Amino acid sequence: MQVEIYDTTLRDGSQQEGISLTVNDKLRVARLLDELGVAFIEGGWPGANQKDTEFFDRARSELSLKNATLTAFGSTRRPNGNVENDPQLRALLDADTEFICLVGKSWDYHVLETLRTDLDQGLRMVGESIEFLKAHGRRVFFDAEHFFDGFRSNPEFALSVLKTAAEAGAERLVLCDTNGGSLPRATGEAIDAVRNQFSDTKIGVHFHNDAGTAVASSMTAVESGVYQVQGCINGYGERTGNANLSTLIPNLQVKMGGKVITGDLGLITSISHHIADIVNIALDPHQPYVGASAFTHKAGLHTSALARRPDAYEHEEPAKVGNRTRMVISELAGKSSVMSKAEELGLDVDGELAAAVIEQVKELEHRGYHFEAADGSFELLIRKMTGWVNPFFELETFEVRSERDERGDTQSKATVRLRVGGEIAEEDGDGVGPVHALDMALRQALRPHFPSVDQLSLSDYRVRVLDSRDGTSARVRVLIETTDHEDSWGTIGVHENVIEASWQALADGIVIGLLRHN
Numbered sequence: 003m004q005v006e007i008y009d010t011t012l013r014d015g016s017q018q019e020g021i022s023l024t025v026n027d028k029l030r031v032a033r034l035l036d037e038l039g040v041a042f043i044e045g046g047w048p049g050a051n052q053k054d055t056e057f058f059d060r061a062r063s064e065l066s067l068k069n070a071t072l073t074a075f076g077s078t079r080r081p082n083g084n085v086e087n088d089p090q091l092r093a094l095l096d097a098d099t100e101f102i103c104l105v106g107k108s109w110d111y112h113v114l115e116t117l118r119t120d121l122d123q124g125l126r127m128v129g130e131s132i133e134f135l136k137a138h139g140r141r142v143f144f145d146a147e148h149f150f151d152g153f154r155s156n157p158e159f160a161l162s163v164l165k166t167a168a169e170a171g172a173e174r175l176v177l178c179d180t181n182g183g184s185l186p187r188a189t190g191e192a193i194d195a196v197r198n199q200f201s202d203t204k205i206g207v208h209f210h211n212d213a214g215t216a217v218a219s220s221m222t223a224v225e226s227g228v229y230q231v232q233g234c235i236n237g238y239g240e241r242t243g244n245a246n247l248s249t250l251i252p253n254l255q256v257k258m259g260g261k262v263i264t265g266d267l268g269l270i271t272s273i274s275h276h277i278a279d280i281v282n283i284a285l286d287p288h289q290p291y292v293g294a295s296a297f298t299h300k301a302g303l304h305t306s307a308l309a310r311r312p313d314a315y316e317h318e319e320p321a322k323v324g325n326r327t328r329m330v331i332s333e334l335a336g337k338s339s340v341m342s343k344a345e346e347l348g349l350d351v352d353g354e355l356a357a358a359v360i361e362q363v364k365e366l367e368h369r370g371y372h373f374e375a376a377d378g379s380f381e382l383l384i385r386k387m388t389g390w391v392n393p394f395f396e397l398e399t400f401e402v403r404s405e406r407d408e409r410g411d412t413q414s415k416a417t418v419r420l421r422v423g424g425e426i427a428e429e430d431g432d433g434v435g436p437v438h439a440l441d442m443a444l445r446q447a448l449r450p451h452f453p454s455v456d457q458l459s460l461s462d463y464r465v466r467v468l469d470s471r472d473g474t475s476a477r478v479r480v481l482i483e484t485t486d487h488e489d490s491w492g493t494i495g496v497h498e499n500v501i502e503a504s505w506q507a508l509a510d511g512i513v514i515g516l517l518r519h520n
Contacts, residue, residue, distance in 0.1 A: 005254055005262045006230040008103075008143075008176075008206065009035050009247060010044040011277070012057075013075050015238030021281050028057050029064060030280055034273045035235065036070045039265025040247075043070045044103060049093025050076075058097040069265055073143070074099045078106040078131040081119040085134035095138055102135055103176075105145040108163040109152030121159055125166045132170035143230075144172035145208060150184040153192045161199060168203045174230050175203050179219065182212030182242065186222040193226040206230030209245045211237060216245035221253060224260065231262075235277050236285060236292075248274045249290045252323050271324035291323045299327070299339075344384055351388065359387055370468045370479050370496040378484070378491035378514040379507070394516045395448060396421040397509070402436045402501055418443040422451050437463065437504045444512060454519035458512060461485045465500060480504045484511035486518060 012028050015021070023031070028045070035043050045061060046054030061072060074097040079088040094102050106128040107113045113124035132142050144167040146152075152160035164175050177196060179189065189207075196205055207223040207230070209216040220231050231254075237246030248270060254260040255267050274292040278285035287294040297320040320326050340359045344351035351359070362383065363373055373380040382392075398419040406412045416439035419428040427450075431442030441460065448455045462483035467476045480495045480503040491514050495506025 003227070003229075003260065005224055005228075005260045006042070006204075006206070007040040007247065007251060007262050008042040008044065008073075008230050008232040009040045009070075009235065010075075010208075010232055010244065011035065011234040011236075011238055011247075013044045013046045013054075014240070014244055015234035015236075016046075017240040018238045018243065018283075019240075020283060021238060023053075023281065025053055025057050025060060027280050028053075029060065031277055032061070032065055032067070032070075032072070034276055036067045037265060038251075038269055038273050039069045041070060041230075042073050042101065043067070044073045044075050045097075045099075047075050048097040049090055055093070055097075058099070062098060071101055072099050073101040073103050075103045075105070078104060078127040079134075081117050081123055081127065085130050088131075091131060091134055094135065095140070099140075101141050101143065103143040103145055104131055104135065104172075105147050105178075106131070106163065106167070107148065107152075108146035108160045108178075109148035110156040110159045111151075112148055113159075125162060128163055129166040129170045132167055132172055136171040142170075142172050143174040143176060143206070145176045145178050147178050148180045149177040150179045150189055150192055151181060153195070154188075157195070161196070164196065164200060168200055173204065174206045175200060176206035176208050176230065176232060177223075177228075178208040179210055179216075180208075182210030182216065184209075184215075184219065185213060186215055186219045189219045190222045190226050193223055193228060197227055204229040206232060208232040210239060211242045211244060211246070214242075216243070217250050217253065220245045220250050221258070224254060224258065236274055236289070238281070246289075248292045252291045252318075256318055256322060267322060268324040291318075292325060296320070297325055297327045340384070343380070347381055347384065349384060349388055351384065355387060359384055362387065366496075370477055371494055372479060372481070373494070375481055376492040376494035376507075376510075378493040379510045381491075382510055382513060392513055394422070394452065394513060394520075395427075397505075398426070400440065400443070400505065402440060404436055414439040416440045416443040418447050420444075420447050422448065427451075436501055437508065440501070440505060441508055444508065448512070448516075452516055452520060454516065455512065457486050457519060458484055458515040459487075460508075460511070461490060463504075465503075468496070478503050480507045482507040482511050484515055486515055489518065491515075 012031060016023050032043050046057055048055050048058050074094050076090050076094040079085050079091060085091055107124055110121060113119060113121055135142050146163055149160055167175060205228045207220060207228050209219045233245030233247040233250055235247050237243040251262055251270060254262045271292040275285055290296055297316055340356040341351055398421055401417045404412060404414045414433045414436045416431045427447040429443050429446035431439045431446055433439030433442050445455050460482060464481045466479045468479055469476045477496060477498050478500050481492060483490055483492050493507045493510035495503035497503040
């Protein structure tokens with residue numbers, strides 16, 4: 003059976019702490035979701051705020067969807083109100099979408115205590131609102147808020163809400179675990195009861211992840227025969243988030259054989275990362291399927307087996323979801339790990355050289371290096387041990403100065419002297435701090451010879467004291483992440499002087515970038 007994916011990233015997902023999308027951001031995310039091929043994109047709650055109202059206004063002329071259908075979200079009329087003059091229902095009509103997802107209370111506790119009205123009024127709010135929207139030519143999905151809690155508390159009322167919605171013309175009855183505390187077995191029992199009573203109306207589910215089971219509950223629901231699954235890319239959402247579509251879609255498509263999207267599943271990793279960039283929250287590298295570490299291997303036993311059989315320690319082929327196998331190197335690695343990494347880089351490394359690399363890694367990690375977080379520096383280590391010499395530049399000297407004036411303002415200046423292509427290049431750089439000034443000076447010296455340096459930027463900078471007993475004279479580890487906005491790599495420096503450690507990591511990051519682009 004085909005499963006319908008309903009994405010609510012732009013509405014429910016944007017309620018996550020730390021996410022604030024502009025209208026332009028929402029339009030960009032909607033285009034990416036359409037490219038992925040979800041069936042419905044919930045654009046927001048028109049009338050609830052100016053941003054969502056503007057989004058639907060602009061979507062009419064600026065959003066041309068090929069796979070997905072844009073949907074507006076809103077609530078039933080107010081208690082004891084009239085549908086004809088309800089501002090929320092009017093705003094839903096003004097959004098001008100064919101489909102509307104309407105939410106209503108299905109837990110008697112909320113009707114009595116939150117809405118402070120009686121259960122009969124709660125039913126009329128649902129039925130009259132759906133009938134009003136249908137009379138104006140809209141197609142309606144009904145989100146039964148707090149359904150699973152309501153089913154446990156008063157199953158008769160919870161089911162009567164669904165009956166009212168179905169009789170009023172709702173095309174989907176969506177069972178919502180709004181508090182996110184229901185477990186898969188309990189939700190399965192409730193879904194079975196609903197399907198037995200509403201065999202003529204398609205059922206959907208909407209799970210929050212407060213108990214950590216939103217994806218599991220969604221899959222249980224699919225096994226129970228539901229037609230629509232709602233969720234958010236990367237699991238965004240209020241509190242602990244919603245069902246994570248970046249995990250759920252591959253599970254349904256690959257594990258359960260369900261054709262759930264019309265687009266290319268191989269795009270899901272890049273789209274998940276792209277949306278993470280737009281919302282400005284770094285994607286968890288350990289997220290299933292799409293995380294940078296989802297198919298990453300460290301232990302020597304694993305990498306040795308993978309060299310012989312790629313499926314030995316991977317539950318699925320990474321390419322199916324647009325990801326890739328990665329080997330990270332540490333003191334736990336074996337020769338096969340080094341040889342696999344070297345092959346990935348196009349380098350010829352035999353067993354003897356691989357063993358020498360491992361010994362060097364062990365020595366350096368004992369001194370504080372951490373190569374599993376610095377794949378770029380490890381690449382340079384292998385290259386140097388094969389006899390490779392950095393062809394881009396050689397450091398002669400650098401100098402860094404920081405000054406604080408009488409107003410309390412600080413400025414940093416750096417001078418870098420390099421040998422580039424047989425010539426001496428000496429340039430100055432200004433920055434908000436010493437590392438920034440070094441970066442500016444290095445780029446200034448390299449730019450005439452390697453213009454591609456402007457395509458590289460620092461995306462992360464971290465410092466850790468390795469032995470706090472030494473106080474301010476302790477060795478520090480500096481980790482830098484550099485990106486060309488298509489790929490990223492980590493580099494590392496270790497030294498008692500934080501500027502020297504920073505230079506090591508900074509220079510390695512630039513060298514890797516120049517290797518990629520030259």
